[in-house]
Amino acid sequence: xxxxxxFEELRIAHADGSFSRRLMQIxxxxxxxxxxWGLAAPSAQERSDLLELLDDRVGSRATLITSQLPxxxxxxxxxxxxxxxxxxxxxxxxxxxxxxKGESMRKKEKA
Numbered sequence: 001x002x003x004x005x006x007f008e009e010l011r012i013a014h015a016d017g018s019f020s021r022r023l024m025q026i027x028x029x030x031x032x033x034x035x036x037w038g039l040a041a042p043s044a045q046e047r048s049d050l051l052e053l054l055d056d057r058v059g060s061r062a063t064l065i066t067s068q069l070p071x072x073x074x075x076x077x078x079x080x081x082x083x084x085x086x087x088x089x090x091x092x093x094x095x096x097x098x099x100x101k102g103e104s105m106r107k108k109e110k111a
Contacts, residue, residue, distance in 0.1 A: 002036045010049045019049075027056035031064065038069030038077050047083040054090040063091070071097060 001009075013019040026032060042050065057063050069077060071092065078084035 001032070001034065003034050004036065004040065006034065007042065007046045007049065010053075011045070014045075023052060023056060026053055027061065029061065031062040032057070033064045033066070035066045037065045037067035038074065041077060041079055044080065047078060047080055047087070051083060051087050051090075054087060058090045059094075065091065 010019065010022065013022040054063065067074075074088060074092070075081070075084045078087055
């Protein structure tokens with residue numbers, strides 16, 4: 001799921017009272033793919049939600065993050081240093097980092 005859509009889904013879940021249930025559903029998935037990490041700075045609520053989501057998954061389920069933003073810029077992207085430390089502690093330290101090179105696949109498909 002694209003990160004902006006995930007944040008929107010979680011915002012709606014807060015509003016309708018289904019946030020805890022939605023987090024449990026996501027926690028049970030063997031793999032989640034978070035696409036478009038780093039496009040827009042998260043709000044305080046989005047940082048908090050992301051920490052909760054990742055905390056439920058760390059060490060038990062796979063989370064794949066795609067981003068055009070280099071990992072060394074993720075801390076600044078997340079904004080709040082305390083949340084950034086906590087989120088990245090759950091993501092980066094046990095991660096396999098793959099850096100892809102070359103042209104965009106979307107660009108190649110148009111040719």
